[in-house]
Amino acid sequence: MSDALHTPVCDVLGCTYPVVLAGMGGVARSELVAAVTKAGGFGFLGMVREPPALIEAEVARVREVTGRPFGVNIIPAATDSSLLDAEITTCLALSVSAMTLFWDVQPAVVRRLKDAGVIVVYQIGSLDDAKRAEDAGTDILIAQGREAGGHVRGNEPRNRLVTDVVAAVSLPVLAAGGIVSGRDLAEALSLGAQGVVVGTAFMATHEAFAHDYHKQRLIEARDGDTLLTTDFHINWPEGAMVRVLNNSVTRGLRGDPKSGSREAIGDEEGRTIYLFSTDSPLRSMTGDFEAMALYAGEGVGRLQSIVSAEERMRSIVDEATAILTAGSGPER
Ligand SMILES: Cc1cc2nc3c(=O)[nH]c(=O)nc-3n(C[C@H](O)[C@H](O)[C@H](O)COP(=O)(O)O)c2cc1C
Structure with a gap:
């Protein structure tokens, strides 16, 4: 285990490394979540607009493979309200430990999850939304830069957004958008982030549910x-x-x-x-x-091959550890 990478958010989430699998709809299913979680990261099942039966089945499949904690991602703005209610009810009944929410900040959803003891992670794309999410009671923020794959909420480059959000809120911040290497992780940590969220680089793995x-x-x-x-x-x-x-x-x-x-x-x-x-x-x-x-x-241009999620994790962790223990900051 690399102590150089250990940040407080690892203790909050219950993972070894501050490397979080983005809750990619369709793509981050149980096989990928289990692989990332077993490799020491923290995984979110991408369950946007999925029916409760699939959420139940996928949560059970991850639990068959690992006893470590993992989470579920849903997107209130993109989900019909009765399905959203059913998704949340299901996650609470399953005692899911953490949930990521994305798009506009919806305080009522945060409150419902917090009241049930869930760790709430909000992915935001602006300083205003960061403050709204903090006021709503969120535990951890994901600062999503415009480099990100999939839906992009804001218009700020990742490093600027991370720097501004870290300065303005008192919550742990994870950096997202274009992160594929240990150098990216080391850079995020040097800006005050407590870890990173990785989507595309984990999609290019054997375990991802992408075609x-x-x-x-x-x-x-x-x-x-x-x-x-x-x-x-x-x-x-x-x-x-x-x-x-x-x-x-x-x-x-x-x-x-x-x-x-x-x-x-x-x-x-x-x-x-x-x-x-x-x-x-x-x-x-x-x-x-x-x-x-x-x-x-x-x-994406820096991804050379499809590897196992464990291998992807290992290369990020090893490179970041080497950079941080050598005492040299990331090259700019
Ligand atoms: C294929 C794909 C699907 C995504 N689906 C979701 C989603 O359902 N919910 C969500 O919160 N974010 C989703 N995202 C965005 C991620 O949460 C994250 O911001 C992004 O992957 C980070 O950038 P990166 O892909 O460059 O690592 C998705 C991203 C990708 C690439």
């Missing part, structure tokens, strides 16, 4: 291949930005995303996947993957 097509595209991508767009919007509040790899949709070759038309381009066990929807290619899908939302953060 192989998506994983392969991540490995082939180069720096500069991602962009922020509102083209993939079905199922989400209007105007929500996502960071994706460029594809036929973002190049304007698949028609007008705002036309309101519904073209079926895929299927997930009987559920139709539409062009311009926020669904990304999963193992459980068939269809025209090239035209789906190929989420990726700006660090």
Whole structure:
């Protein structure tokens, strides 16, 4: 175990390293959460808009593999209120130890979770939302920079946001967006963050539930291949930005995303996947993957191969430890 990386948030969450798997919808399922958790990190199951039965099954599967704590991610703004209520009721009944919330800050949801003894983690993209989340009773903040893959809440570069949030709030802060290496972790710690949240780099692992097509595209991508767009919007509040790899949709070759038309381009066990929807290619899908939302953060150009989650964790931890124990700060 590396003491150089130990921060107070490790004790709060119950993990060895301050490396947290982002609660990626569809992608962060039990296999990946269990692997990251067993490797000493903290994993969040990505359960946005998932039915209670799947949450129950996935929580049980992680618990079959590891006795260590892990969490569940949900997104109130993107979830119908009765489903949201059912998701929360399920997580509380299962005594899930921590939950991440994302998008706008919803104090009533925080209060409900806090009253039940859950550790509440809020992913925010601005200083204003950081303060709102702190006022609502949140325990830990994730400062998401604009480099992040998937939905991007704010417009600030990661390091600036982390620096500003650390200075303004008294909660532990985790840095998110474009983090793929130990050097990124060391840099985040040097700015006052207590750890990092990693999405894309854990998607490019054997255990992620992303379809192989998506994983392969991540490995082939180069720096500069991602962009922020509102083209993939079905199922989400209007105007929500996502960071994706460029594809036929973002190049304007698949028609007008705002036309309101519904073209079926895929299927997930009987559920139709539409062009311009926020669904990304999963193992459980068939269809025209090239035209789906190929989420990726700006660090994607530095991912060379698909490895095990344990290997990804090990390389981040070993590199950060070497940098911190050598006493040299990260190069800028
Ligand atoms: C495929 C994918 C799906 C995501 N889904 C969610 C989600 O359901 N809930 C959430 O809070 N964040 C989601 N995010 C955003 C992550 O929480 C996090 O901010 C992001 O992955 C960090 O940037 P990185 O991908 O460059 O590491 C997703 C990100 C990706 C790449």
